[in-house]
Each structure stands twice: as C-alpha cells, then as structure tokens.
Amino acid sequence: MTSGLGNWRKSSKSAVEGNCVEVAVAPEVVGVRDSKDRDGDVLVFPQQRWADFLSGLRRSR
Incomplete structure (x- = not known):
C-alpha cells in the first residue's frame, strides 16, 4: 500500500535539523x-x- 507514496514532504516550519514528520499524498490515502x-514504519x-x-487541528488553534 505504501509503494504509491513517492512524493514525501515536510513542513517548511520544521527545525533546522529537519526532524519532523513527513507526509505523502496519494489518490486515496495519506502516508x-x-x-x-x-525506512521505518x-x-x-x-x-x-x-x-x-x-x-480538527485548525479548529483547536
């Protein structure tokens, strides 16, 4: 299922070290x-x- 998740991106607001989560959007799912x-899960x-x-995140601001 994750083979179609090739375009990973992270927030432009991530730390200089770049440690954060990355998101990849496919037609039906988000990784x-x-x-x-x-290479992890x-x-x-x-x-x-x-x-x-x-x-929900936007509403909680």
Missing part, C-alpha cells in the same frame, strides 16, 4: 512517517480521515 527513520490514513484530522 505519514518519521523523517529520522525514512508508515502510518496510512484514508484521505477523508486525514482531512478530518487537519480540520
């Missing part, structure tokens, strides 16, 4: 991984669940 362990979420998560 999330630790930038310090790019990937969390995969359906697009709608990811959108709900981001919406």
Whole structure:
C-alpha cells in the first residue's frame, strides 16, 4: 500500500535539523512517517480521515 507514496514532504516550519514528520499524498490515502527513520514504519490514513484530522487541528488553534 505504501509503494504509491513517492512524493514525501515536510513542513517548511520544521527545525533546522529537519526532524519532523513527513507526509505523502496519494489518490486515496495519506502516508505519514518519521523523517529520522525514512525506512521505518508508515502510518496510512484514508484521505477523508486525514482531512478530518487537519480540520480538527485548525479548529483547536
């Protein structure tokens, strides 16, 4: 399932060291991984669940 997640990106606000999470968006899913362990496990979420998560973050500001 993660083979289609090729375009990883991280926040422009990440620390100078670059340690943060990275996100890759595919047509139906979003992958999330630790930038310090790019070969490690990937969390995969359906697009709608990811959108709900981001919406919740925005509301909590």
